Amino acid sequence: MEKKTKEEYVHPLLEVKDLSVSFRMYDTGLEQYDLKVISNLNIDVKQGEIVAVAGSSGSGKSLLAHAVMGLLPENAATTGEMYYKGMPLIQKEKEQLRGKEIALVPQSVAYLDPSMRVGTQVLGEKPDQRKRKEQKEVFSRLHLEEHVERLYPFQLSGGMARRVLVSTALISGADLIIADEPTPGLDLEMAVEALTCFREMADEGKAVILITHDIDLAFHVADRVAVFYAGTTVEIAPSKDFREGPEALRHPYSKALWRALPQNGFVPIPGFQPYAKALPKGCLFAPRCPNRTEECEKPIPMQELRGGTVRCIHAT
Numbered sequence: 001m002e003k004k005t006k007e008e009y010v011h012p013l014l015e016v017k018d019l020s021v022s023f024r025m026y027d028t029g030l031e032q033y034d035l036k037v038i039s040n041l042n043i044d045v046k047q048g049e050i051v052a053v054a055g056s057s058g059s060g061k062s063l064l065a066h067a068v069m070g071l072l073p074e075n076a077a078t079t080g081e082m083y084y085k086g087m088p089l090i091q092k093e094k095e096q097l098r099g100k101e102i103a104l105v106p107q108s109v110a111y112l113d114p115s116m117r118v119g120t121q122v123l124g125e126k127p128d129q130r131k132r133k134e135q136k137e138v139f140s141r142l143h144l145e146e147h148v149e150r151l152y153p154f155q156l157s158g159g160m161a162r163r164v165l166v167s168t169a170l171i172s173g174a175d176l177i178i179a180d181e182p183t184p185g186l187d188l189e190m191a192v193e194a195l196t197c198f199r200e201m202a203d204e205g206k207a208v209i210l211i212t213h214d215i216d217l218a219f220h221v222a223d224r225v226a227v228f229y230a231g232t233t234v235e236i237a238p239s240k241d242f243r244e245g246p247e248a249l250r251h252p253y254s255k256a257l258w259r260a261l262p263q264n265g266f267v268p269i270p271g272f273q274p275y276a277k278a279l280p281k282g283c284l285f286a287p288r289c290p291n292r293t294e295e296c297e298k299p300i301p302m303q304e305l306r307g308g309t310v311r312c313i314h315a316t
């Protein structure tokens with residue numbers, strides 16, 4: 001079968017629509033309340049594509065990954081819709097697809113099983129020839145020497161453990177890879193190599209969601225970038241707009257995020273991301289926004305604009 005180009009994949013492999021996640025919390029005594037940490041979050045990814053997710057700490061990036069994988073804790077409740085290959089993705093399916101069709105590179109290296117040798121974790125039980133071959137290739141590309149297979153996680157440095165987690169997802173054979181911060185602890189060359197591996201996976205027809213603080217690297221490897229703020233999507237745009245800068249971007253927060261990059265002047269964004277317990281009405285960015293008006297206190301939908309989508313009524 002001939003390989004398809006990115007443009008020929010019209011339907012998203014994964015589509016997340018209006019996802020909200022709340023946690024049942026316990027106050028002092030028996031008081032309970034629901035803490036809404038993700039609200040109306042949208043994202044989708046097609047085969048052949050890397051969608052990077054950018055946003056500061058606590059903006060909901062890992063929770064999105066856990067929600068898709070079906071790994072949210074017991075006290076979490078979700079609303080909204082999720083589709084995988086056009087079919088509703090429910091908990092039972094998530095459990096069946098996890099590690100097979102959908103692979104996660106977890107944010108914490110603590111996810112490695114401490115009692116299992118690296119080789120067994122990466123290959124799973126009864127690996128076939130293809131997997132063994134791919135494992136050797138990926139290890140060599142990520143500068144993991146052959147003897148690493150026989151080590152236990154505690155014998156790995158942080159950077160090695162990270163590369164082992166990346167390798168596991170790369171050779172899993174999954175159609176969708178969600179990489180939650182795959183590069184911390186890696187030097188630049190290694191980080192670029194890891195991202196190049198994801199790029200090649202996408203070019204082979206897989207779909208990749210790349211959650212990362214290394215947004216400058218992400219702008220260069222991803223096709224699109226989704227910007228999260230306080231648990232919602234504020235903008236989804238082609239990566240080239242992020243390479244071009246504020247003029248090409250749509251949301252005031254995306255523009256501010258761009259200006260806050262070291263190479264763009266390190267301009268700090270005044271104020272703080274709101275705490276989930278005290279979210280403002282309407283636009284979550286309004287308290288920090290130079291363009292805010294009274295209208296911003298109403299619920300703000302995502303709208304299409306110049307080849308991207310944005311959650312801002314003043315965006316042009």
Ligand SMILES: Nc1ncnc2c1ncn2[C@@H]1O[C@H](COP(=O)(O)OP(=O)(O)OP(=O)(O)O)[C@@H](O)[C@H]1O
Pocket residue numbers: 023035037055056057058059060061062063064073107276
């Ligand atoms: N089990 C939980 N119970 C209550 N609140 C939670 C729970 N897990 C996450 N949160 C809250 O949800 C919000 C989003 O968390 P999340 O881990 O998705 O952030 P993140 O964008 O991945 O941040 P980072 O860049 O630091 O990894 C945070 O405010 C966090 O405190």
Ligand code: NI
Pocket residue numbers: 061062063107180
């Ligand atoms: Ni996270």
